[in-house]
Amino acid sequence: MEWVEERSFRYRIEPSGGMRVPGIVFATRDLLTDAEQSLEQVIHVAALPGIVAASYAMPDIHWGYGFPIGGVAATDVDAGGVVSPGGVGFDISCGVRLLAADRDGDEFRPALTAVMDGLDRAIPRGAGPGGVWRPDGPGELERLLAGGSRYAVERGHGEERDLLRCEDGGAVADADVTQVGQRARERGLGQVGSLGSANHFLEVQQVTEVYDVPAATAFGIEPGQVCVMIHCGSRGLGHQICTDHVRVMDRAMTRYGITVPDRQLACTPVDSPEGRAYLGAMAAAANYGRANRQLLSDAARAVFRRAVGARLSLVYDVSHNLAKIETHPVAGRCRRLCVHRKGATRAFPPGHPELPEDIREFGQPVLIPGTLGTASYVLAGVPVGDAFHSTCHGAGRTMSRHQAARTVTGSELRVRLRQAGIAARPKSWRGLTEETPEAYKDVDAVVAASEGAGLCRKVARLVPLGVVKG
């Protein structure tokens, strides 16, 4: 495979074979160690009908279902461009929410154990059913799928102000609940307000560095402050929707004369019954993911209020697994594009009209969850940007789950976290071994490469005081 360094932090794969556009990978050589398979996936994505500009990959690129995780691909809706469930991934609308406490870390420290014990009891997590809130029936689930965080707030699980700090005001408008299958609904009903497992978490963190004081101040964070970060998605509901619609598209592709280099790229035109059906169901899952994070915030707020009388204010909520119809210039002309971001975060520039007014001039907040025991970041969108205003989403795996679990035992991990002064409340220590930080890239390097590539800028760095995981 031929890939050349165009400039620092930017590599290019020239089109060849079925590629319609080049591959552009933002990274360093170090971050691309053993990335052959995921770069092969960047090349596959470049063959999608209607793809424009390039098949992009972020510094946290790793191997995924069909598309790489850390991939961005935009297709021209009005030129037969396709939508592909694999370009969003199984965990539709997986994303991150950051809340800031009205407490400084030093002042908070003595209460950490009580807060963590409270969270341990209050936060449902791990595989399978269980959630903080059970809809009273199929009708209420439908209202939640249509209304997202907005519906959760209407039902008393949050503050009206929260919605101002959510991407899309807490709900995407184009959810089509009729495209959510029965099985997805059944799975979704029992998991509203739950973390799930794997790299999902709820952390109590402390701001250790602020790189951009005006932006941090506007976002509502300052040095030393205690925060809560929630990383989770749409659980079994999103997974089932992806499964169902991949199957439909896999069968329908030939009718549209579409061939793709890998069946896992199953797709149909955005403007087709199958494409519209997927996007409608995906939007419903997006709203489920947002309601999920809203309800977990509500549960965390109750713990903080009872244990220490602290308040939590929403900084921002943003997804990193989503396809969106957005307008961007392509070759000097404004085009309606279906932008797939899979393990990539939207990073709108300063002044973008969709950003909340009080933070608009600083660019969109981007929330980067670290791995177990490591730092997390708040970034912001920049004026020029690239890849349709996208940046990284996290550290990115380098080891399989199985491989990771062999490198460390649960009790070793327990000792390491205790020595680092991090209060961990896992569902199982054994399960935590799959998430050992050696199994991931260095999040500091990923963020440095993203900033170096001109995709975003650093606003703040946070470290964990306590972690709740599946």
Next chain:
DNA sequence: ATGTTC
């Protein structure tokens, strides 16, 4: 990511 192999 996932009732972790329909």
